[in-house]
Amino acid sequence: MIGLERLALLGLIPVVPAVLWWLERARRRPRPHPVASLLLWRRVAAAGTASRRGVPALLLLLECLAGVALVVAAAGPFRVRPAPAAPAVSILVDRQPGMAAPGVHGRPRLVEGIEAVAAWLEPLPAGTRVRVLSVPAAPGGTREFEVGDRALAAWLEGLGPAVRGADLDDGVGALASLPGRRLVVTDRPRPASAVARNVDWLGVGAPGTNAGLVWGGAEASAGGPIGLRVGVLNGGTRAIRRPLVLEAGSSVTTVAVVTLGPGEVWSERDIAVPGGASGEVLVLRLQGGDDLAADDAVRFRPRPAGEVALVAEEAVPAAVQRAVRALGAEAVRVAPAAVGAIERPAVYWKVLPRADTAAPLVLVACPGDWNGIRFGGSYAPAGLERGEGWSEVGGRAPYPEAVSRALAVTAGDDWTVELRGRDPGREALPVVLRRGAAHVLAFDPVGEAPGWPARESFPAFFYRALGQVGETFEVEGLLSAADTTLGTDTSRPPPAAAGAPELPPTETEPLGGWLVVLALLALLGIGRLEV
């Protein structure tokens, strides 16, 4: 398919020949010119130019061709074509907590599985494309490498067992949808499903317990005690019995002994932290046992009360999480202000250096259906009137639409954006979007607005909630800083990666360069004819 980025420029096409014809006509209108003598010019004329009689018309034609080619080139022509062949090989690595258990050779199953993957890849020709997925999804999501690429080995070796389970079947389903050879590395037995039959299955050890912390956090109120929340999921096939301890400084307190059957969840709220103080690092540890010797731990540091609220559990839309990772996370900030006026949204944005555009890139999403916000504002340096560039985002629109509409209104210079609820009179949340940066905004209606889905329906996820209303603050490194590390999985990827909507794979090939070459050739021809 052929397309144009700036269709309006095509309006210049009829203008080009008209202007060139007019210029040529003006050029060919005889101008009087006195000379010392006609003696030499008569000899030139006598030599004759009959062979060049058709040259002016040809010149005009070439000039028109060059002009039209340049106009079309300026219009940004491109060709959309199917993307090159998909990776020849796709691999799904199971890195659920159970993969930390000893494998056949006594080493962690994940380690043995990665070694098996390396052996499986070895006979493949160098340069074969390899797509690697993991369950739960690793930071950076799905990655593509080539056989022989050192980055592939480094990436595989960097994989660690996750702190919580996920649905392997979803990952297998996503893998099965990919073309080429497919391999699953897991300690689970191959399911009987048709999907699983279509992929290679590389077993590493017998199925064991697969339990871990699935959420946790702390809350502190100004001057008050710190309260903990924790949830444990047994994703394995056997019952478990594990001690859950809290480490605060040198103090180790057993919070509970968790006993869970397969698939059961244990949770507790308002766990008091004896002697805990703001700023002190706390560790919640689910001790290993049964077949899974490894501990699973949450490490966090409650902020001093009054500075920032602590950890809470709620969902951040998977779409935003994927966007964050796709852009390469550096820092995610939480900056709420006057948030109560807009249904207490948690606003996340990520500031990224972007080499490909100077315009702020903004991704906006909110969980589930939402009543929307007004998104927009004025150019900060230009000081345009508030209200210019306003756009409605959200509403009942699904995430992708909200995201794309937000992108559309943010192309430009630095923006001072105000986020408002729809209802008039609600206070605004000013957010400065920096030029040359990408921003990811997520709105979480942790509120009581009727019609919203219950918070339990969101995928479990850890993030910072907002404790201060009417005060602006920032917290660096929500997803990457050590003090917010949760167990060994610092990314906390959503389990629904396989369900992410994907556009048909296509590639856009710009054609402007060819047209410029054509114009240059025409100009070359003009030069030759002129000579």
Add this chain to the structure above:
Amino acid sequence: MAASTSLLSQAFLDRLMRLVWRLERLRAGAGERGRSRRRPGGTHHFLGHRPYVAGDDPRQIDWSAFARTDHLVVKVFGREEEETVDLLVDATASMGTGSPPTKAEAVRRLAAALGFVALCSGHRLRLAPVGEGPTRLRGPFAGVESTGAFLREFALLGAPVGRDAAAGLRGYLAKVRRPGAVALFSDGLEEPALGEAIARLGGAAAEATWFHVLSPEDLRGELDGSVVLTDAEDGATLELVIGPAERRAYRREVARLRQAAQELSAHHAIDYRPVSSADSLEETVMGWYAGRARR
């Protein structure tokens, strides 16, 4: 600049002085010191005074004249075997073209400079514009003191409006049957009749030089597009579409014209000097003198 190009200006006179001084230096370098300068008696005689210019030998200063006039002047001596030098200046309308100076302006300055050199060398000088049938000779001028009168004659020459340089040359030759030294200043842009007249001039004169003066416009033919060319002399027109190919053909014709003029000159013992009206006056005169010295 304008002052230095006006024939009657002091600046132009200063230029001529410096030019003569350079020529004298050149002559001295060529071993002609004894002949060109001083000594009175022998083969040289006193021609007159000229103002002192920087670089003159202080021994040449006439101190008694300084005592009388308060002006530093040097004595000028010349050979006894003086000859008559005729300056033939093409006065046809084609010489009025070129921008600026026109060919006519450039030729007057060049002829004036050579005339001054001749006067300083003790020669007699005559001036004849050739553009019409009958040719009126002006002069003769002799001695450095006549420089002013000579230059005034140049200044009094009107705009070039003649249409037949060949007829002018023939008129000159009818009047002066055995010319001595002749310098012709012409663009030679006429049909073969001018060539024939120049050939006759070469045969008749004891020593002939043709300064073939063309303007940069004549030389380059820098025209483009559709033009109606008008001949400066007869007003004839020619419509042409000129492009790079035509310009190249024109330059070939210019080269042929000069080649033919050179061959004609060589055949009739004429010293041929192709000149552009944009050339430096000093360089042209020095070049001419160096070439003359070689011969």
